[in-house]
Amino acid sequence: MTIAVELIVNQLKQVLVEDQVSTNETVRQLHGKDESHHAMSLPDIVVFPRSTADVSAILKIAHAQFVPVVPFGVGSSLEGNAIPISHGISIDFSEMNAILEVRPDDLLVKVQPGVTRSQLNKELKKHGLQFTVDPGADATLGGMAATNASGTTAVRYGVMRDQVRDLEVVLADGSVIHTGNLAAKSSSGYHLNGLFVGSEGTLGCFTELTLKVYGIPEFVTAGRAVFDTVGDAVSAVTALLQAGIAIGRVELVDEASIKQANIYNDTSFNEKPTLFLEFHGNEAGMHADIAFTTEIFEDFHCLSVEFEQDTASRNKLWEARHSLAYAYIHAYPGKKLMSTDVCVPISMLAETILYAREQLDHVGLAGGIVGHVGDGNFHALLMLNPNDKEEQAKANRFNEQIVQYALLRGGTCTGEHGVGIGKMKYQATEHGTSLAVMKSIKAALDPHNIMNPGKIFNL
Structure with missing residues (x-):
């Protein structure tokens, strides 16, 4: 020392x-x-x-x-x-893990940053409420706010930034501020919630979060729709959204990933591009949405569609999607998972995913593609030998290609994982002259550059 x-x-x-x-x-x-x-x-x-x-x-x-x-x-x-x-x-922040206040009438909850998603939902269930952001991992809410996390439910409920009503933040010099209030809307002052959510600890530390919560839906139905091509599956989702159907989740899993899911979960799903779906609402409305969805999917050559209403069957269905990272890790012992994270306009999604699949096949790395296709976000899951420089170079080249492809089509280098270390090199290309504004804000709030230096961008 x-x-x-x-x-x-x-x-x-x-x-x-x-x-x-x-x-x-x-x-x-x-x-x-x-x-x-x-x-x-x-x-x-x-x-x-x-x-x-x-x-x-x-x-x-x-x-x-x-x-x-x-x-x-x-x-x-x-x-x-x-x-x-x-x-x-x-x-x-693991010892700052208290749920400070539940306000059912305001649909709000106040928590410390070390509270995890599952911990919060366990408490909210007593009030008939839920917190909707689901990044897959049982992350802390402070970390989820720091990266502007989202996940499978963002298509209906929005991302982390949409849920934050107020933050208590300790700035670099130790001073404490609040970024919002309890009101449902405000036109007063700069939107500090939006500034701090997604700042990845580079502007301050979150010590309290006031978050929106939602009623638990009366009925939930999960479904699985199989298509012959990725293009048909993504086009079907676009039509679904244009029809105004209030879908709770819609996830794409490609052929390679369905194969890994079958091995890992001992399932026998058809190894074709598959949409995993979930509908939330009242019984009558949900049945109408399911019927309309099935009709729309038929127009895009859907091979089969099945729905499950009981909890056990729904959980088993979603386990195949949520366990995909572990399925790949289990299939390739000794290798490490790399997950890419681009997001594009919905109209560009099908061609971008097809481009990503072509490039992945070209570099010859093991992996598959999954995506939150309802909001244009998808991930390529790559399995790499951490000691193989050639594999690392191939993976970096692949990531570079799909990021640049996304940026040229009005997309972003990261839909939900954050910039961290890996996406810093794309910030100038994505943000242009506005990057200088970000740097000036960082310099004003953290003049000594002590808050998570070397993340998002370098001063």
């Missing part, structure tokens, strides 16, 4: 309880990685705040000593967002 680290540790222990500060090698290793393919980088110190006051005290010390700070949830991010590449302090 260097003298500088010893100094910071001593200062932290003066404002925190001793067991809230750790330099243990194992603890540091747990905070030096996430679920991405990016290289591990260890923090010098890990701290475990229990209150907003603790976070403020930590940041005041870091600000005074020019020490980098990286917020950490559960490490489920996919672009190295929480990896402390400049070392310094990792702030683990």
Whole structure:
């Protein structure tokens, strides 16, 4: 340990309880990685705040000593967002995991950042409510806000940014602000919620979140529709959305991924491009939507469509989609999963997915394509040998190709994983001169560049 680290540790222990500060090698290793393919980088110190006051005290010390700070949830991010590449302090929010207030009449809930999605929904169920953002992993709500996470339900309920009514944020100098209020709408001042959600810890640390919640639908029906081609499947989704059907989820899984799902889950789904669907609503309306959907799908050469209403059957159906990452990992032991994350206008989705499949076949890497096709977002799941430089180069070249393809069609380099380390190189191309505005905001709020430095962009 260097003298500088010893100094910071001593200062932290003066404002925190001793067991809230750790330099243990194992603890540091747990905070030096996430679920991405990016290289591990260890923090010098890990701290475990229990209150907003603790976070403020930590940041005041870091600000005074020019020490980098990286917020950490559960490490489920996919672009190295929480990896402390400049070392310094990792702030683990696992002990700030209280559900502070449920306001059923306002359809709002106030939570600390370490609360996980499943923890919140377990509590909300007692009130007949649900939190809808579903990124797959049981991520913390603070981390989900930091990356503007979304997932399978975004087509109906929106992404994380759409759910945030207010944030309590500790800025780089330790000062505390609120970014919103409890009102359903406001025309007052700059939209700070929109600024901080998706900032990936580069502007401050979230210590409280006030979020929108929704009533649990009366009826839920899941379905599986099989098509002969990816183009037919995506075109069918476009028609579905244009018809105004209030679909809860619509996910595309390509042939290669259905094959892996069958092996992993011991299912026997037809190995063709498949849409996984879910409808939410009252019984009469939902039956009408299902009938209309089936009629629309017939126009796009749908080979078969099946629906399930009971909970066990629905869960089994969705397990095939949600377990795909694990299915690939299980099929390729010793390899690491890389997930791409472009998003394009719906009208461009079919051709972009077909282009991605062609390029994936061309580079010869194992993998498949899945997507939240209702909002134009899809992922290529690639299996790589972390020690094979040639495979790494192929994967990076493939990612570069599909990102540039998406950007040229008005899309984005990341629909939901965030920029982190991996998508920094695309920021100038995507944002142009507005990148300078982002940098000026960063410099104003974090003049010493201590908040998650080296993420999103470099100053």
